[in-house]
Amino acid sequence: MSLNAESTAFRSALEVIRAVEPRVADAIGAELADQRESLKLIASENYASPATLLAMGNWFSDKYAEGTIGRRFYAGCQNVDTVEALAAEHAKELFGAAHAYVQPHSGIDANLVAFWAILADRVESPALRKAQVRQVNDLTEADWFALRRELGDQRMLGMSLDAGGHLTHGFRPNISGKMFDQRSYGTDPATGLIDYDRVAEAAREFRPLILVAGYSAYPRKVNFRIMREIADSVGATFMVDMAHFAGLVAGKVFTGDFDPVPHAHIVTTTTHKSLRGPRGGMVLCGPELADQVDRGCPMVLGGPLPHVMAAKAVALAEARRPDFAGYAQRIVDNAQALADGLLRRGATLVTGGTDNHLVLIDVSGYGLTGRQAEQALLDSGIVTNRNAVPQDPNGAWYTSGIRIGTPALTTRGLGTAEMDATAELIHTVLDRTTPGTGPDGAGSKAKYVLDPAVAEQVGKQAADLLTPFPLYPAVDLG
Ligand code: DSN
Numbered sequence: 001m002s003l004n005a006e007s008t009a010f011r012s013a014l015e016v017i018r019a020v021e022p023r024v025a026d027a028i029g030a031e032l033a034d035q036r037e038s039l040k041l042i043a044s045e046n047y048a049s050p051a052t053l054l055a056m057g058n059w060f061s062d063k064y065a066e067g068t069i070g071r072r073f074y075a076g077c078q079n080v081d082t083v084e085a086l087a088a089e090h091a092k093e094l095f096g097a098a099h100a101y102v103q104p105h106s107g108i109d110a111n112l113v114a115f116w117a118i119l120a121d122r123v124e125s126p127a128l129r130k131a132q133v134r135q136v137n138d139l140t141e142a143d144w145f146a147l148r149r150e151l152g153d154q155r156m157l158g159m160s161l162d163a164g165g166h167l168t169h170g171f172r173p174n175i176s177g178k179m180f181d182q183r184s185y186g187t188d189p190a191t192g193l194i195d196y197d198r199v200a201e202a203a204r205e206f207r208p209l210i211l212v213a214g215y216s217a218y219p220r221k222v223n224f225r226i227m228r229e230i231a232d233s234v235g236a237t238f239m240v241d242m243a244h245f246a247g248l249v250a251g252k253v254f255t256g257d258f259d260p261v262p263h264a265h266i267v268t269t270t271t272h273k274s275l276r277g278p279r280g281g282m283v284l285c286g287p288e289l290a291d292q293v294d295r296g297c298p299m300v301l302g303g304p305l306p307h308v309m310a311a312k313a314v315a316l317a318e319a320r321r322p323d324f325a326g327y328a329q330r331i332v333d334n335a336q337a338l339a340d341g342l343l344r345r346g347a348t349l350v351t352g353g354t355d356n357h358l359v360l361i362d363v364s365g366y367g368l369t370g371r372q373a374e375q376a377l378l379d380s381g382i383v384t385n386r387n388a389v390p391q392d393p394n395g396a397w398y399t400s401g402i403r404i405g406t407p408a409l410t411t412r413g414l415g416t417a418e419m420d421a422t423a424e425l426i427h428t429v430l431d432r433t434t435p436g437t438g439p440d441g442a443g444s445k446a447k448y449v450l451d452p453a454v455a456e457q458v459g460k461q462a463a464d465l466l467t468p469f470p471l472y473p474a475v476d477l478g
Helices: 005-018 022-037 050-054 078-095 107-122 126-132 141-152 196-206 224-233 246-250 287-293 306-319 323-344 370-379 407-412 416-432 452-466
Strands: 099-101 155-159 181-185 210-214 237-241 266-270 281-285 358-362 385-387 401-405 434-437 443-449
Touching: 005 022, 005 050, 022 452, 050 306, 078 099, 078 246, 078 281, 078 306, 099 287, 107 237, 107 266, 107 281, 107 287, 126 141, 155 196, 181 196, 196 224, 210 224, 224 237, 246 323, 281 287, 323 358, 323 407, 323 416, 370 385, 370 401, 370 416, 370 443, 370 452, 407 416, 416 452
Parallel strands: 155 181, 155 210, 210 237, 237 266
Antiparallel strands: 099 281, 266 281, 358 401, 385 401, 434 443
16 A cells, blocks of 8 residues: 555655664654644644644755845855745735744744844944944944943833743843843733733833733733734834734734734744744834844844744745634634633633633632642643743742643644533543642642542543544554
């Protein structure tokens, strides 16, 4: 029997790898098996298409291409130019953006490129001007210190971490927290929703250079028209990090006031979450910031990865197909079914539900920390991650929340009926798990007790739930 093209491609690749280092080939095969077997509910993960995956394993990996199209620091970049231009073209068409920069290696990198572009565009400093025109070596020591002071004095207003904001929006564990004087806006304690009047008030008081919207754990839509009005009222640059929900924008689930592209001065994203491309980042902007954004490498980024840009072009082409809109809508339908199923079984959800691809369970209602819940679910074959909830008493390490998302299971084909079954499995595990005690007999935030028979039974049910929805059905590794 002849093999289909996908099986042949992956089998052949593994055979070539196995001849050199069989343990790597084995690990790749084991990763596929693990992904096939687990109920993946990590809100930021997905399954890229075989075409996207295959576009990354080739000779583009060998090519240096610092700079950008028409301004390279290396010769011989004509084929890199082709894929970079294709990825940018698809991104512009898909999102209706004037300019797309597809080199960032991750969301953090995309945000750094955006921050640099805004600083370079907005901060009136002779020293910065010199730095921008690549005369950094001509700066006097006094200029250099003045520049560092000026940059560090700039203000950023973004969503607080425990309300669902992201580390790269000016928080200390990330360089953005050292580059900017940061203040956060939270959410209304009663509803869990963004209170736009409070954001406007904070903007008036703080006068930020940059107002950032976007999140990694906020289960609701954001009104970007209102956020832009707030930014304009204080002369701030409005930046949106749409890494989590880019697939919902691409699939036209978020339109009008909820589509960031027409409202923001600059938009950053990753390409691998709900957008379902390769691991990577991207920046979209208007013509005013385009030149600064295109200086991302080498100002902020290491050499671009042409093989990943090729894969971005493939994935963005896929997202422009009509069926992607149906996929995006199913992501949200599934998240809402999961939320409804959990609520009906008595779970407490931050904001009481979801408008997007993610649900945040406050597991303190089950008497657990996020860490305990995460591990108990993992023991039962359900892969999630712990996450802080607003005003979290357990901090960012132990947390009181579990974040779950539907992009990956939706790609596999699971629908709303399976989401209800998933809610039952999650509830069963959380309901049957109790906090453990530490070596001193005191209550532990990490240890937990779950009857192994329950974990085994749920694990089996989770596997059964996945059986009708094989992952990569056309890929048979033999
Ligand atoms: N790691 C991504 C997430 O899980 O949301 C964003 O940093």
